[in-house]
Amino acid sequence: MVCWRRTGLPFATAAGIAGAVTALALTVLAMMGHPYPDLRAETWVLFGSGALLAPLFLLIESRVNQEKWRAWSRYMSEATVWDVLLSRHIPLLRDRHGPDRVTARRA
Numbered sequence: 001m002v003c004w005r006r007t008g009l010p011f012a013t014a015a016g017i018a019g020a021v022t023a024l025a026l027t028v029l030a031m032m033g034h035p036y037p038d039l040r041a042e043t044w045v046l047f048g049s050g051a052l053l054a055p056l057f058l059l060i061e062s063r064v065n066q067e068k069w070r071a072w073s074r075y076m077s078e079a080t081v082w083d084v085l086l087s088r089h090i091p092l093l094r095d096r097h098g099p100d101r102v103t104a105r106r107a
Contacts, residue, residue, distance in 0.1 A: 007093040009068055011061035015054040022050025068093045 004013040025046050026036055034043065062069045071093055079089040 002087050003090055005094075006090045007068060007072065009061055009065055009072075009093070011057040011064065012072075015057035015061070018050050018053040018057065022047060022054075025050075 003009065003016050029039065029043060030036065072091055075091040076089055083089045
């Protein structure tokens with residue numbers, strides 16, 4: 001949700017959601033006694049779909065919203081691991097001051 005609220009990029013947000021759902025499902029499976037390396041064939045569909053969907057969504061986003069994607073890439077070039085851990089690596093790209101202004105700030 002942080003990604004959507006700060007950027008307004010739908011496919012990047014969907015990629016984050018796909019990754020989170022995959023991670024949550026793998027965690028639940030591990031807690032039920034089915035650790036990652038020992039998954040049954042049916043559960044590999046879950047992992048495989050998450051592993052394919054997230055990069056696909058990011059690729060689509062980079063083509064659909066090129067200006068915002070480039071602004072995010074520039075912003076990320078200076079981000080640290082600490083910024084990522086605190087979700088400060090997601091810039092404010094939503095247009096709040098007119099149609100031709102794209103802003104990036106650290107939260």
